[in-house]
Amino acid sequence: MYKGVLVDKGLLESDPHFAQGCSFCHKGNEESQNKEAAHKGLMKRPSDDLETCAGCHEEIAASYKNSLHYTSAGQRHGVMGRFSEGELRIFDVKIFEKSCRSCHASCGDCHVKSPAIGGVSTGLLKGHRFVKKDEGKTCALCHGGRVYPEFTGEYGGVPDVHYQKGMACADCHSKGEFHGVGGPYTSRRDVKGRPACIGCHPAGQEKSKKAKTAHTMHAGKASCTSCHSSGNYRNCYNCHEGKGATSKPGFILGRNPRNKDIVTTLRLVPTVRGTFEEMGIKMENFDRLPNYWDAYPHNIKKRTERTRSCTLCHSERKGFLTKEDLIKDGSKANEELLVVPKSLTK
Amino acid sequence: MKNRANAKRIIIRMFYAVLVLLFLGPLSGLARDIAPVVSGEWLEKNLSAPGLVIVDIRKVESYKAGHVPGSLSAFYGSWVAKKNNNTNELLEPDDLFDLLSSLGITPTSKVVIVGSVASAPEQCFRTRVAWTLIYGGVKNVALLDGGMEKWLKDKRQVATDFSKAKESEYEGQLEKGINLSKEQILAGLGKAVVVDTRPPDFFFGVAKVPNVAKPGHLKTAVCLPSPWLLDGEGMMKKTEELAAMAAGVVGPDHAKEIMSYCNTGVFASGWWYVLREVLGYRNVKLHDGSMEELARDPNAPIVKYTWK
Numbered sequence: 001m002y003k004g005v006l007v008d009k010g011l012l013e014s015d016p017h018f019a020q021g022c023s024f025c026h027k028g029n030e031e032s033q034n035k036e037a038a039h040k041g042l043m044k045r046p047s048d049d050l051e052t053c054a055g056c057h058e059e060i061a062a063s064y065k066n067s068l069h070y071t072s073a074g075q076r077h078g079v080m081g082r083f084s085e086g087e088l089r090i091f092d093v094k095i096f097e098k099s100c101r102s103c104h105a106s107c108g109d110c111h112v113k114s115p116a117i118g119g120v121s122t123g124l125l126k127g128h129r130f131v132k133k134d135e136g137k138t139c140a141l142c143h144g145g146r147v148y149p150e151f152t153g154e155y156g157g158v159p160d161v162h163y164q165k166g167m168a169c170a171d172c173h174s175k176g177e178f179h180g181v182g183g184p185y186t187s188r189r190d191v192k193g194r195p196a197c198i199g200c201h202p203a204g205q206e207k208s209k210k211a212k213t214a215h216t217m218h219a220g221k222a223s224c225t226s227c228h229s230s231g232n233y234r235n236c237y238n239c240h241e242g243k244g245a246t247s248k249p250g251f252i253l254g255r256n257p258r259n260k261d262i263v264t265t266l267r268l269v270p271t272v273r274g275t276f277e278e279m280g281i282k283m284e285n286f287d288r289l290p291n292y293w294d295a296y297p298h299n300i301k302k303r304t305e306r307t308r309s310c311t312l313c314h315s316e317r318k319g320f321l322t323k324e325d326l327i328k329d330g331s332k333a334n335e336e337l338l339v340v341p342k343s344l345t346k
Numbered sequence: 347m348k349n350r351a352n353a354k355r356i357i358i359r360m361f362y363a364v365l366v367l368l369f370l371g372p373l374s375g376l377a378r379d380i381a382p383v384v385s386g387e388w389l390e391k392n393l394s395a396p397g398l399v400i401v402d403i404r405k406v407e408s409y410k411a412g413h414v415p416g417s418l419s420a421f422y423g424s425w426v427a428k429k430n431n432n433t434n435e436l437l438e439p440d441d442l443f444d445l446l447s448s449l450g451i452t453p454t455s456k457v458v459i460v461g462s463v464a465s466a467p468e469q470c471f472r473t474r475v476a477w478t479l480i481y482g483g484v485k486n487v488a489l490l491d492g493g494m495e496k497w498l499k500d501k502r503q504v505a506t507d508f509s510k511a512k513e514s515e516y517e518g519q520l521e522k523g524i525n526l527s528k529e530q531i532l533a534g535l536g537k538a539v540v541v542d543t544r545p546p547d548f549f550f551g552v553a554k555v556p557n558v559a560k561p562g563h564l565k566t567a568v569c570l571p572s573p574w575l576l577d578g579e580g581m582m583k584k585t586e587e588l589a590a591m592a593a594g595v596v597g598p599d600h601a602k603e604i605m606s607y608c609n610t611g612v613f614a615s616g617w618w619y620v621l622r623e624v625l626g627y628r629n630v631k632l633h634d635g636s637m638e639e640l641a642r643d644p645n646a647p648i649v650k651y652t653w654k
Contacts, residue, residue: 136407152405153423156433164424165448166406166508231428303441 004123017130025052047107060179061107067180068188069105076100077186079271084284094279103142110138110178117141135168143169145247146234151298156249158230160300172200197224214307222313223264225297226253227306233297236270245270253313254321254337256294263339266321267295273329290333292321314344380456380486382623383582386497389414389458389490393503399451399511402460403475404494414460414490414497415505418449422461422471425478431642432635433557434474434610436525442482443516450511451479453518456486463493463580466545466573470612473572473619477632480623481525483518487623492581524618526633528640531564531605535647538603539596540567543613544637551650555609559641562650564607569653570595572608572616582624589625596621603629607636 012018023030028042046052050070054061068074076096080088109115111130114122114137125134140148146155151169153159162172170178172195181191188194203219206212214227232249252266273286305312312318317340326334381388392398393416400417402409409419424445429435437445451457457479461472476487490497498504526534534540542563547553549569551562563569574591577583583591596604604627606614611634621627633640640646 136405152421156428158426158428159421159423163406164421166410166419168406302444303438 002123004121006127007124008127008129011128015130045106045108047112050107053107063180063182064107064178065180066182066184067178068185069178070180071184072096072100072104073184073186074188078269081289082271082283082286083281087281087284090279090281091276095276105142109142114138115141117144133168133170135170139169147298150233153299155234157232157299158301160230160298161302162300197228221262223256223262223294225265225295225300226263226313228300228302228304229265229297230299230301230304233265233267233295233299235268251319252292252321252325253319253339254292255339257290257292257333257337258294260336263341265295265297266292266337267297268292268327272327287332289331290337291327291330292334292337310344313341317341378486378623380458380488382488382619383491384458384488385491386500386502389497390502395456397454397456398458399449399455400458400460400490401449401475402494403471404460404462408462408494410506410508412498412504412506413494415503416509417460417505418509418511420445420449422475425475430639432610432639434612434636435634436478436481439482439520442478443518446479446482446484446516446518447514448511450514451484451516452514453483453516454486455484456488457484458488458490460490460497461493463495463576467612469493469576469580470572470616474612474615476619476623477524477615481521482516483520489582489619492579495580524631526605526631528633528635528643528646530631531607531633531640532643532646534603534605535564535566538605540564541570541596541604541606541614541617542567543570543572543606543608543617545571545573548609550653558609558637560648560650562648564640565647565649566654567607568595570617572613575616575620582620585624588620592617592621592625592627596627600625600627601629602627603631605631605633607633607640609637610634611636 021030022028025046026043027046029038029040032038043049050061050065064070076092080091083091105115110133111125112128113124122137125131125137149155150157151160151163153163174193174195176191176193177188185191201224203215204212206215218227229251232251234247235250235252236245236247250268252268253263254266256262256264256266268291271291273283276283305318313320320341321338323335323338389400393400393414400414401420402413402417403420403422403425406419406421409417409421413419425437426434427437427441436442459472459475459479461475462468472489472493476489479487492499531540542549545553546569548555548561549563549567549571554561570591575583575588582588596602604621606618606621608614611632614632614634614636618630618632622630641648
């Protein structure tokens with residue numbers, strides 16, 4: 001028998017969640033002995049309706065309602081800067097509600113069963129236990145296109161040092177990022193307590209002089225990932241609504257569009273001029289935002305070719321975005337990201 | 347009829363048993379303080395033996411779900427580097443020494459490698475880590491026979507904590523000679539016994555992995571697949587059987603120079619480990635770039651549709 005949907009019998013007695021029977025959450029008709037009748041009105045994904053959990057987890061449910069995992073507002077926020085007001089209205093109706101919102105997370109996707117990817121789920125996490133976390137079976141699936149395989153090294157790279165040391169997603173990302181911060185927000189940057197390298201590795205605590213020197217010289221000039229990202233991460237190209245994007249590995253250095261004083265790892269985002277053309281959105285403000293954004297590749301290593309060799313950046317300019325590399329017909333804002341690090345030999 | 351075939355098989359077995367004794371016994375020169383393959387029974391009895399370090403190379407999630415008590419997590423991916431477009435290269439010595447230090451390993455530690463035997467590559471991840479440890483200067487390396495699967499099947503003790511080692515300051519002597527460059531293995535063709543450890547389809551050239559540019563094998567190489575080292579249960583085959591397989595393909599002379607390769611240097615470590623550490627062949631080396639690197643070289647003599 002396929003164990004993916006088998007409920008652990010022991011739970012029924014010991015876990016308060018089951019005190020009021022299955023139909024408390026799943027609806028349907030518990031009395032019936034006949035499958036058809038019993039399943040009438042059955043809810044397969046009861047926690048998509050936050051009320052199911054709100055009775056006992058009131059605060060979490062209220063806050064979660066506004067979290068990015070539920071509203072998908074981050075995706076909207078990412079592109080809306082390119083739209084005129086009228087275009088945003090079309091986008092919201094035709095695309096956001098229909099397409100983006102469909103992949104939001106229910107409470108159960110992180111706590112009860114593996115989220116369905118392409119319609120397929122591997123089933124309950126642990127015999128229907130309500131687990132606090134099980135990243136390898138939850139986050140890993142929704143973030144399995146990019147973050148998770150980068151983290152474990154399965155995307156053709158090497159594993160992140162934090163994975164190697166036994167850390168998982170929730171060891172860095174905290175509850176605010178899952179359950180929200182209370183009220184509505186539109187970007188992960190609005191979450192206090194989101195992880196930062198420097199938060200766990202404060203300047204001045206380096207064991208070696210080599211590290212200390214490199215860090216002092218580059219504070220406020222080059223980001224942690226610019227030196228410590230071990231290599232290629234996924235970049236998406238040429239997305240068209242309804243057709244998807246293609247992706248290939250790459251490693252790109254340039255100015256951080258959010259703070260141009262700092263050089264960091266950049267990721268090409270898939271939105272191109274024609275992405276929403278078929279829906280009648282030309283993106284009047286396309287050139288306001290660049291096509292490359294600051295990236296946090298989850299493939300950190302203590303030593304990389306760049307920590308080993310200063311000249312890779314300072315004379316060879318390896319990985320730095322050049323005018324020739326820029327995507328064709330890209331945003332005019334892209335050019336502001338180009339940078340030529342000074343040569344160290346005078 | 348059947349009896350005679352049996353008798354013949356017994357005689358052959360005895361012959362190889364004698365061979366094994368002759369070549370393996372006191373001649374084998376490799377001083378070891380731990381058997382190259384240990385059973386679950388042995389390991390369970392020796393969990394707290396001094397100097398023993400148990401390293402679990404499965405994915406961190408699998409380790410957290412249940413592991414041999416006291417074992418340390420060091421995922422396979424931590425043991426290899428990606429360099430010059432080759433996926434499975436040796437770590438740089440400083441990274442390797444950092445890793446060994448973080449596991450509290452010293453050159454005199456006895457290291458037992460616990461992995462999965464669910465697939466042929468995973469089986470050989472274990473020997474690849476063993477090869478890397480030996481390269482790093484740790485001589486006493488062993489595999490847990492049957493992997494974690496057998497341990498669980500036998501219902502032995504399992505822990506779900508995350509053990510950390512008391513860090514050491516690892517300083518060992520690299521055994522550089524067991525790793526070959528592309529130039530060295532090419533120069534060995536026709537002189538050394540060059541062993542292709544991939545399944546026969548790859549050797550013959552009817553199968554190929556995407557990261558290898560050309561199908562086929564190095565001219566004059568012999569075919570001795572590493573997936574054949576284990577039985578259907580994931581247990582290492584009996585030593586006399588392994589000895590017979592080896593003798594049949596690379597010959598019985600334990601002093602002969604042997605060079606192993608595969609696609610990326612994982613399968614190559616399977617027979618490398620068994621030939622040198624189990625059977626006592628003394629001069630066995632491995633090319634970690636393997637076909638991935640070789641097939642990019644237009645001058646490498648790669649042939650297909652032939653067994654020679």
